[in-house]
Amino acid sequence: MVISVKNLTKRYGDLVALDHFNLEVGEGEILGLLGPNGSGKTTAINCILSLLKYEKGSIDIYGKPMAPEAYDLKRKIGIIMQNVAVFEELTVYENIDYFCGLYISDKNKRRSLVIEAMDFVGLNDYGKFYPKKLSGGLLRRLNIACGIAHKPDLIILDEPTVAVDPQSRNNILEGIQRLNREGATVIYTSHYMEEVEQICTRIAIMDKGKIIATGNKEELKAMINSGEKITVEIYNPENRILTDVKNLPHIVSAFFHDSFLTVKSERDKNNLMVLIDYLKTRQIAFGKIYSEPPTLNDVFLEITGKELRD
Amino acid sequence: MQVYKVYFKIIKSNIIQLMIYVFVFLFLAVILSSTYSDPIKTDFTSAKVNIAFINEDEDSILLNNLKDYLESHVNFIALPHNEKSLQDALFFRQIEYIVRIPKGFTKSFLKSEKVSVNITKVPESTSGIYMDTLINKYLNTARIYIESENDMTEKELIENMNTDLSESAEIVMLNSAVENDTYEKCAYYYNYLSYSLFAILILGVSAVMMVFHNKDLKKRNNCSPLKLKCMNFQMILGNFSFTMVTWILMIASSFILYGSFMFTSKGLLFIMNSFVFTLPALSISYLIGNLIKSKNAMSAVSNVVSLGTCFISGVFVPQAHLGDTVLKLASFTPTYWYVKTNNAIADSIILNTDTLMPLFYNMLIMVGFAVAVLVVTLVIIKQKRGLA
Numbered sequence: 001m002v003i004s005v006k007n008l009t010k011r012y013g014d015l016v017a018l019d020h021f022n023l024e025v026g027e028g029e030i031l032g033l034l035g036p037n038g039s040g041k042t043t044a045i046n047c048i049l050s051l052l053k054y055e056k057g058s059i060d061i062y063g064k065p066m067a068p069e070a071y072d073l074k075r076k077i078g079i080i081m082q083n084v085a086v087f088e089e090l091t092v093y094e095n096i097d098y099f100c101g102l103y104i105s106d107k108n109k110r111r112s113l114v115i116e117a118m119d120f121v122g123l124n125d126y127g128k129f130y131p132k133k134l135s136g137g138l139l140r141r142l143n144i145a146c147g148i149a150h151k152p153d154l155i156i157l158d159e160p161t162v163a164v165d166p167q168s169r170n171n172i173l174e175g176i177q178r179l180n181r182e183g184a185t186v187i188y189t190s191h192y193m194e195e196v197e198q199i200c201t202r203i204a205i206m207d208k209g210k211i212i213a214t215g216n217k218e219e220l221k222a223m224i225n226s227g228e229k230i231t232v233e234i235y236n237p238e239n240r241i242l243t244d245v246k247n248l249p250h251i252v253s254a255f256f257h258d259s260f261l262t263v264k265s266e267r268d269k270n271n272l273m274v275l276i277d278y279l280k281t282r283q284i285a286f287g288k289i290y291s292e293p294p295t296l297n298d299v300f301l302e303i304t305g306k307e308l309r310d
Numbered sequence: 311m312q313v314y315k316v317y318f319k320i321i322k323s324n325i326i327q328l329m330i331y332v333f334v335f336l337f338l339a340v341i342l343s344s345t346y347s348d349p350i351k352t353d354f355t356s357a358k359v360n361i362a363f364i365n366e367d368e369d370s371i372l373l374n375n376l377k378d379y380l381e382s383h384v385n386f387i388a389l390p391h392n393e394k395s396l397q398d399a400l401f402f403r404q405i406e407y408i409v410r411i412p413k414g415f416t417k418s419f420l421k422s423e424k425v426s427v428n429i430t431k432v433p434e435s436t437s438g439i440y441m442d443t444l445i446n447k448y449l450n451t452a453r454i455y456i457e458s459e460n461d462m463t464e465k466e467l468i469e470n471m472n473t474d475l476s477e478s479a480e481i482v483m484l485n486s487a488v489e490n491d492t493y494e495k496c497a498y499y500y501n502y503l504s505y506s507l508f509a510i511l512i513l514g515v516s517a518v519m520m521v522f523h524n525k526d527l528k529k530r531n532n533c534s535p536l537k538l539k540c541m542n543f544q545m546i547l548g549n550f551s552f553t554m555v556t557w558i559l560m561i562a563s564s565f566i567l568y569g570s571f572m573f574t575s576k577g578l579l580f581i582m583n584s585f586v587f588t589l590p591a592l593s594i595s596y597l598i599g600n601l602i603k604s605k606n607a608m609s610a611v612s613n614v615v616s617l618g619t620c621f622i623s624g625v626f627v628p629q630a631h632l633g634d635t636v637l638k639l640a641s642f643t644p645t646y647w648y649v650k651t652n653n654a655i656a657d658s659i660i661l662n663t664d665t666l667m668p669l670f671y672n673m674l675i676m677v678g679f680a681v682a683v684l685v686v687t688l689v690i691i692k693q694k695r696g697l698a
């Protein structure tokens with residue numbers, strides 16, 4: 001196990017930010033920590049890094065207890081914080097060199113690592129730029145370069161793609177997968193389920209300071225009742241339609257949202273044809289129609305009763 | 311040494327703001343040394359005074375001898391003996407002093423009766439006081455002989471007196487006027503230095519502290535393998551290096567302006583005093599750096615603290631012109647002790663254990679300030695860490 005967190009409990013006054021939080025991360029995984037805003041992702045990361053004191057629980061990294069003085073463990077970790085942490089007074093190159101230098105003292109070795117890191121995030125042309133002159137996306141990339149330049153075994157990224165344009169976002173996500181292929185274990189927190197689904201080998205969903213489900217995306221989706229979700233645009237939405245649809249076989253739920261009818265089917269059952277047949281025989285006029293497999297949002301919704309994103 | 315390197319990169323990025331203070335100081339220092347003029351300090355010479363001597367008495371031996379005695383100190387100006395021309399001469403400073411011997415003076419004087427010469431002089435003039443002294447000295451000496459030995463003839467009296475009066479003290483000036491002037495200017499230079507030095511240290515140190523106290527950077531540094539001890543060591547080293555560089559820069563121009571004077575014992579004392587002053591200045595800057603949160607607050611505080619302490623401590627207005635309450639308040643700042651020491655160095659005539667001890671005592675107070683403020687700062691740092 002690279003990381004083993006047991007019964008971690010952290011309070012901010014009366015607020016319980018982490019409530020018996022358990023997490024295990026194995027070598028070579030990209031673990032996605034998925035949870036809505038305020039669910040405790042950053043708090044969990046900060047506790048794992050010994051930046052916060054906690055009331056209860058244990059944290060082991062590479063089999064050793066993590067502590068503020070565990071410098072040999074810290075040496076193996078690369079960290080990309082949720083808030084960009086770079087020096088305004090240093091150029092892109094100097095920033096990466098500073099953070100890399102905290103881990104690697106050999107100057108020549110460091111020079112090639114810094115250049116490699118700039119290459120990696122696509123900042124080669126910006127070496128002499130000061131952070132103020134970088135766009136939000138480029139600044140995030142710099143933040144990442146500062147965290148990974150020393151080639152850590154374990155990389156922790158806390159929402160590295162917040163407020164980033166799609167191009168930078170793809171660059172970042174691909175980069176993480178590349179690092180993982182090169183042998184790094186990754187913990188990736190986000191409240192974007194698409195990102196987590198796209199790159200993570202295993203996902204832990206958390207809410208209110210607790211892990212509520214873990215597994216790869218197929219396993220998670222298999223945990224819930226609903227499968228396929230069909231959405232149909234109906235020009236004349238009537239309650240009668242709703243009652244009829246609910247009586248069709250293998251239907252879990254059905255509801256109107258304005259003139260859109262959403263129908264969720266049981267897992268592994270295909271209801272699209274049945275629904276279209278019904279609409280045709282009743283001569284109900286309909287427009288657009290589309291069917292989607294279940295998402296992590298559906299998983300979250302079914303477990304917690306609320307949407308992942310508010 | 312990553313932190314140490316970043317320390318100076320942060321200083322570099324604030325260099326313009328810092329250099330402004332250096333230039334303001336150099337400007338003041340240069341202006342000062344070209345315009346500052348010392349109160350006239352003439353070397354001691356017994357200049358001759360123009361006087362009118364009017365004798366309405368007989369030509370006695372006593373009076374003739376008085377005239378001879380005065381001869382070596384004054385020029386007798388012959389003027390008509392009427393009141394108007396005498397007054398005019400006095401008014402136009404043709405003469406500065408009129409001695410009028412009343413009728414029957416010699417006789418009464420020799421009988422030890424109460425008599426006096428009439429004096430008219432330019433008011434509040436040094437020459438007037440000088441003349442008073444000369445005449446009093448002559449007459450008093452005469453009176454002592456008359457009263458002690460009754461049967462002395464006028465001739466014997468004069469002989470005795472002349473041997474007494476011819477003895478004059480030798481006067482040696484320890485400091486020449488030119489030297490004094492330079493020390494005075496040098497003291498001004500070093501007093502002004504406290505303003506810029508203080509402002510630069512506060513700005514520089516707090517600029518760096520603010521960066522490293524940034525919440526996110528602090529977290530980021532804390533999860534790296536950089537040991538806290540190592541980090542603090544590099545910080546302290548950075549603070550000291552920065553302070554030394556600033557100090558050397560500030561005193562360097564005094565060598566240009568005052569040249570070889572800086573290598574005299576007084577010059578070295580000025581340098582030593584300014585060095586001791588950097589210690590509490592650094593300590594206070596470190597405290598401020600630990601309390602300040604924003605750039606605006608930084609320049610505001612650096613101005614208020616450096617200017618404020620300098621005003622009340624007598625950098626811009628001499629300490630002698632400041633009220634007791636202000637000075638008492640000022641004595642709670644190291645600047646006061648620094649300025650006081652500078653002034654004392656400039657004013658001291660001889661340097662020996664007695665005159666040096668108070669200077670070293672003042673410096674010790676400054677060191678005390680440095681230590682006390684540092685202790686307070688360390689306590690604050692510790693408490694802040696406890697809250698995280």
Ligand SMILES: Nc1ncnc2c1ncn2[C@@H]1O[C@H](COP(=O)(O)OP(=O)(O)OP(=O)(O)O)[C@@H](O)[C@H]1O
Nearest residue numbers: 012015017035036037038039040041042043044191
């Ligand atoms: N320093 C703090 N003091 C008090 N409460 C805090 C503090 N930091 C976080 N919290 C609270 O703890 C809870 C968890 O916060 P945390 O930042 O860990 O959430 P998160 O999952 O990282 O959210 P986000 O997606 O917005 O980053 C939130 O309710 C937050 O308000």
Ligand SMILES: [Mg+2]
Nearest residue numbers: 041042043082
């Ligand atoms: Mg967070």
